[in-house]
Amino acid sequence: MIWQFATRYFWAKKSTNAINIIAWISVCAIAVGTAALFIILSVFNGFSELVASLYSSFYPSIKIVPAQGKQLYLDTAMLQRIRAVPGIVYYSEVVEEKAVLSYNNEPTIAILKGVDSNYTRVSGVKNKIIRGKYETMSQGIPEGVFGYDLEGAMGIDVTRSDIPVTVYLPRPGADATTLPEQALSSDVLFPVGAFNIQQDFNTQYVITDIGFLRRLLSMKGGQMSALEVAIAPNVSDKSVQNSLQRLLGSKFVVQTRFDQNQSLFAIMQTEKWFVYIILSFVLVIAAFNMVGSLSMLVIEKQKDVTILKAMGAHESLIRRIFLAEGLLIAGFGAVGGFVLGFTICWLQQRFGIIKLGGTSFLVDAFPVSMHLADFLLITITILAIGVGAGWYPARTAARQAIELKAT
Structure with missing residues (x-):
């Protein structure tokens, strides 16, 4: 009514x-x-x-980082236990470090990201290559995939240049008393590709081989900056995060994609x-x-x-x-x-x-x-x-x- x-x-x-x-x-x-x-x-x-x-093309679904410091260590047994967590399909070991890159005697500060062969399974960087190719090692020679803006700023042409980029990294344990020539590790890598994702990544990242970066930083196998994890479709990242956090304990921090970009x-x-x-x-x-x-x-x-x-x-x-x-x-x-x-x-x-x-x-x-x-x-x-x-x-x-x- x-x-x-x-x-x-x-x-x-x-x-x-x-x-x-x-x-x-x-x-x-x-x-x-x-x-x-x-x-x-x-x-x-x-x-x-x-x-x-x-x-999401650059950041993984789940990322495991140390609660303190810059490095973590995961042995083979722990990696197998992580892989057995329901919902996880792949993982990739990653080492990141700021470095000075020199090309044609022009120095540039960038972030080197060393990755293993599984990295293309946990990120979409390979699909964002716009010049050259995605490759981090060829016949034992280190290669690098540069951010598109970083390539332009350094004056590199990844499709034509045969000139290597010299990489300088601080030696572990070096301090103010260390001689300048002993404070840095150096080697070269060859630019072979450029990716275009987002300006934050395009202007500062170079993706290369994890073994190359471990050698320069005197790191052993199992040592890494982070473990990046891919989960199956339709699986809750929160449930995987909670399972990993219980498995790893308080010495590690498990981050979802939201946590990695919280701000x-x-x-x-x-x-x-x-x-x-x-x-x-x-x-x-x-x-x-x-x-x-x-x-x-x-x-x-x-x-x-x-x-x-x-x-x-x-x-x-x-x-x-x-x-x-x-x-x-x-x-x-x-x-x-x-x-x-x-x-x-x-x-x-x-x-x-x-x-x-x-x-x-x-x-x-x-x-x-x-x-x-x-x-x-x-x-x-x-x-x-x-x-x-x-x-x-x-x-x-x-x-x-x-x-x-x-x-």
Whole structure:
């Protein structure tokens, strides 16, 4: 009965056209606000997934690092136990160290990342090669795959150059009293490829053979900077993380991809919530039209309210009728907004209508990804705004005194 009254009040012709006009303005305002909120959140999702995909090409699903210091040691037996953890499909031993690279007598500071043969199974770097080839060792000669920006900054052409890059690394145990010529280990590697993932990696990383780097750093087999792990599809990284942490104990830290980029993902989530709050305030402002429309409807329906009360209707029934009226206005606006927002997002996904300016982006158009969670969040927000906007007019109608006049 409540919804019958509310629906009839919404569609019925009013004595003053302004009431109908304001009601439909409220519906349109909420529809536009809903569409804007849905589209903006979908764009944020698209950028988040794009950035996550870029970082996932370089960062593994799970990474094991030492709790203290720069190196860890895992013997063959422990590696076998790690491999036996449910969900793990591959692992790769990795050594990272800052080094000075010299090419044509021009020094550059970079990060050398020594990897084993399994590295291509735990990362997507091989798929991001844009020049040359992916290779870290050939016939016992160390080779390097350079970040695209680092290659350009050093003046290297990986497809043509036969000139090696000289690598300088600090010797373990060297201190201020060590002679300069004894403080550094040096060797050469040949640039053979360049990858393009993301600027943070493109400007500073060189991927080479782990044996080459261990020899320069006087490291033994089993010593590494980190163990990078790939997990099977549809396996929770959290469950694998917990299993590994219990296996390894407190001397090791097991990181998911989120943990490895915690500040980045935290900032992206914060920005998304900040935008959600701002656009929710836009919906709240739009809801003021609802308050005006419902208040005028209460005045319009004074006689109906009086008759209902005379027939025994409680204040709660009157209040719920006008609250339902507010929810109808919000609901029609939400449905229209979702249809509009979904249509725009689908067109953007399919045709890339709105382009990104410039030519240096990895994608041509704004990325969009629609999530069910956003739909539910916006729906709850609109319902809350609809109830809030309808509360005062509904309470006013419910408290209206009975004034029956004899005719």
